[in-house]
Amino acid sequence: MSYEKLFETNISSESVKAWKASGKKAIGYVCCHVPTEILLAADIMPVRLRATNCVDSSDAEAWMSSFSCSYARSILQYLMNGTYELDGLVQSDGCMMATRILDNWEHISKKNGKSQFIHQIGAPRITNDYTIGYYKTELKDLADKLGEFSGTKVTDEALKAAVAKTNEVRSLIAQLFELRKEAKVSGTEALRIMLAYCDLTIDEYIAALKEFLADAKNRKPIEARARLMIIGSALDNPEYIKVIEDKGGLVVADALCFGARAFGDQLVIDDKDVLGSIAKYYLTRNTCPRSLDNRPAIHKEIVETCKEYNVQGVIYEKMQNCECWGGEAYYLEPDLKNVGVPMLQVEREEQMANAGQLAIRAEAFVEMIEK
Amino acid sequence: MAIEKVEYWRWTESNWKNPDIPDWHGSLITAGVDIGSTSTQAVILADGVPYAYSNMRTGSNSPDSAISAINWAMKDTGLTLEDITYTIGTGYGRVNVPFSNKTVTEITCHAKGANYIYGPTVRTILDMGGQDCKAIHCDEKGTVTSFMMNDKCAAGTGRGMEVIANLLAVSVEDIGELSFKVDEEPAPVSSTCVIFAKSEATKLMRSGWTKEKVLAAYCHAMALRVVRLLERNGMELDFAITGGIAKNVGVTRRIENIMGIKALTPTMDTQIAGALGAALIAKELVEKKRAKEG
Secondary structure, eight states: OOOGGGGOOSOOOHHHHHHHHTTOOEEEEESTTSOHHHHHHTTOEEEEOOOTTOOOOHHHHTTSOTTSOHHHHHHHHHHHTTSOOOSEEEEEOSSHHHHHHHHHHHHHHHHTTOOOEEEEEOOOSSOSHHHHHHHHHHHHHHHHHHHHHHSOOOOHHHHHHHHHHHHHHHHHHHHHHHHHHTTOSOHHHHHHHHHHHHHSOHHHHHHHHHHHHHHHTTSOOOOOSEEEEEEESOOOOHHHHHHHHTTTEEEEEEEOTTTGGGTOSOOOOOTTOHHHHHHHHHHHSOOOTTSSSSHHHHHHHHHHHHHHTTOSEEEEEEETTOSSSSSHHHHHHHHHHHTTOOEEEEEEOSSOTTHHHHHHHHHHHHHHHOO | OOOOOOOTTOOOOEEEEOTTOSOOTTSOEEEEEEEOSSEEEEEEEETTEEEEEEEEEOOSOHHHHHHHHHHHHHTTTTOOGGGOSEEEEESTTGGGOTTOSEEOOHHHHHHHHHHHHHOTTOOEEEEEOSSOEEEEEEOTTSOEEEEEEOOSOOTTSHHHHHHHHHHHTOOTTTHHHHTTOSSSOOOOOSOOSHHHHHHHHHHHHHTTOOHHHHHHHHHHHHHHHHHHHHHHHOOOSSEEEESGGGGOHHHHHHHHHHHTOOOOOOSSOGGGHHHHHHHHHHHHHHHHHHHHHO
């Protein structure tokens, strides 16, 4: 069994160090609107930044107010305190809070004489032919600059090879979700596995995940008092789900940008327009309600997932000061009510200071919905 | 000369035994113990009817509090722990009831308890406890259908009221009535934080406000705060209030006035709702188990 690394919750720099030791570059990215295929095609290791287990963001608080998003602030903390030692940062304007990571890191790294590749891409908040075209030009600009930085030009062939690999990951994650449906993998395990994608090279990840899936399919289903789905703001802490599962719930599905939403369906390439295909895929998939025109579709998908996964209740976790998930509950709750699925709303911060408050709510929710 | 220290926050602890049940022998005895942050209650049922209860302060050691509460409830009843068929622990210290068979959250228990105290028409329950408050919806059986809790703050809770009682040197049990002895209802204190509200109350006293006026402003603020919680969870009549603050008319009447509704009148001590609910659930579980076993 060599898939233990899938369950390492702490941010691991082992793979990054090994990658960089071979003379290649590793670049961090924030938000799943950054197509990792472009970094892979430039022979750069993409490292999705997360703030898991950050317990003190006081350095970052000097740059970002304590009234900002604690997830974004904690990532800045990890950049500042050397948890991440990368060659740069690529970010989309996914949300306003996370965008401040890039602004501040650009300034701080310059101030400290640290050479960094810093680039931001604009991901439009509405989806039509015009905005997909704009997004494609943003991706083209990124591809050119990354190619220049790494010395490996981003070609259509390289992009297609990268897509083949990311599609393999998507297909493996789909298998993981089948196991969640059968209650063979807990929500805590699933999030750990999906977070491991942030720190490992894609080849390491594919190999480890294949091994895990082969083992896990022989498991017996986990007994639980209620089947739950978790939705909401960026959640990169499996312990949060563990608190819920320790109270008798089993999180069988999610709509999280570190979970199911980060992977999605297969990316189909049109050979005539490879970058255009990537742009269309990333802009049209329903990742988070940052977009102005996909929210009804996101709500519908959540409702459909509840039906497909036999979900008895939805936990809606909202990071304090979250711009994207701030008001969705108001619109979503009636849709869920229509299909007989109650929803529990909980507020959270990146640091798990309120585990007890979550536990009591989760336990009462499980008591309310268990059959 | 030593100055006598008066603990204005201290409320009256009590125990009770049902005079209509002369003998519990032959009855199914179940119990619920609710260890809250501020108070602990133990309720004993004989065939689902309240037989005895106690209501006391939670000490620094939750298991000791649970034992003290059940012993006080059993006082003069002839009952021992061995006579209790099933006990459920609830409240924040529910895992610290050494003699419990199971734990259930206070949210579920308060709904069940309120259903017993106020009857099956109750749909919205406001539980105002020692350090949190909860808006709960339930069905005609007292089963929770939705709930919402306040977050991370003692304002709008019993502990907040105790702090103000000590500050103003007014017995916590007199706050409600005194808060109406004002010519005109003052604006609520602006802060929703107990510590800042305390500072604000001190400032108001210095500026010449009477104690009654400060209490009115504080009760008003507390009522507004819980009304927001009720509105977020949705109000459906009938409406009932449980928990220690339910005994404070300064808050309850103001909630009624703000919302333009009337809360149901309790038929027993509202502070025991959680423990009562726990004991009722204990009875249901025993009966279910017995039915299964034939």
